Amino acid sequence: AQSVSQHNHHVILSEAASLELGCNYSYGGTVNLFWYVQYPGQHLQLLLKYFSGDPLVKGIKGFEAEFIKSKFSFNLRKPSVQWSDTAEYFCAPDWGGGYNKLIFGAGTRLAVHP
């Protein structure tokens, strides 16, 4: 069965620290990749996505992710986090099939301290 794994469940950083959140997914053919974010008390929203082309994709608020096909990974990065980045982050591959079928990872709770 197709699956996704997020390695870090809780991450605590100080402001200006660098961030990398791991995401690995199982093989299943062509895959579209998404990172979603859920800020405290808010709805899930798209952070960034990869469909094809340049494996380094940029999203909102300075986030980026790199698709490494050989490693089945799509890690999320930000060079310098801010307190406002405190949120839960979800990796979500989509193996398609005619409609969006996202499989969400367990999520990573990020707490950024001033």
Place this chain on the structure above:
Amino acid sequence: ETGVTQTPRHLVMGMTNKKSLKCEQHLGHNAMYWYKQSAKKPLELMFVYSLEERVENNSVPSRFSPECPNSSHLFLHLHTLQPEDSALYLCASSQDPPEGKNIQYFGAGTRLSVL
């Protein structure tokens, strides 16, 4: 505001009650989704409707019954629920060409507590 509105935002019900969750999207999308978000568990896809036809039912118990009367509205009818069904229920919508590749927009969710 995402263009996907869920009501009610909070719901408390007994195990013998019947209630419904409502989702409405104002984005002109053709696909709608129900997800369950439980504490300490990944977000679980429950149902998918594409062009008002159910295309996915992820082994969801029959006490959950979805309904999609048109492309803008999605309901989740609840009856004889169990306490373990307490969770945040999220609705999403997307505009799907055959190859997918589209973004899902989520509502704020309905926080359900089953007593």
